[in-house]
Amino acid sequence: GDSVTQMEGPVTLSEEAFLTINCTYTATGYPSLFWYVQYPGEGLQLLLKATKADDKGSNKGFEATYRKETTSFHLEKGSVQVSDSAVYFCALWYSSASKIIFGSGTRLSIRP
């Protein structure tokens, strides 16, 4: 069935380091892809999305490119901040479905 696989955490980085969180998906057809973020004590919130191959989603300095050939949607940021500490979820959706499928989440901790 359809699924999303993320790199396991926790990921710990120093401030201003480069971030990559890997995400790959298994699906038939061409789903839309998302990154959601959950800050401590809050619900999940949409960070960025891409709806077709080669699209790049971006927000708050984060980027992810929809790669059909590698079925990937890796999250990147050039220079992380302490405020980026959170749990990040990769997710996918089909137009025929009434649900979004989430990965297991990757906890990111940034040291000052």
Next chain:
Amino acid sequence: EPEVTQTPSHQVTQMGQEVILRCVPISNHLYFYWYRQILGQKVEFLVSFYNNEISEKSEIFDDQFSVERPDGSNFTLKIRSTKLEDSAMYFCASSETPAGTGELFFGEGSRLTVL
């Protein structure tokens, strides 16, 4: 800013007891969802709801589970007879448009502990 609110934030119950988790979605939203996350595992889809009907449900959502929108503002998840494996964080979400075309707005979650 409008938000999805969930109550209770944490509930502890005995195995076999009924539990109702409550959610108040954003007022102009039409699509509603429940997800759950067992500690350290994936965020799993349970059910989606639109126009007073279930749109889709997962295999987890068996006869022990039900959802209701009793009064046009609340959206509830009932577990009839809880099992140990129902212990998880339950997230409610709502959206103005169908899942994936727009944004799902999530509540902060209700943690259920079954003893």
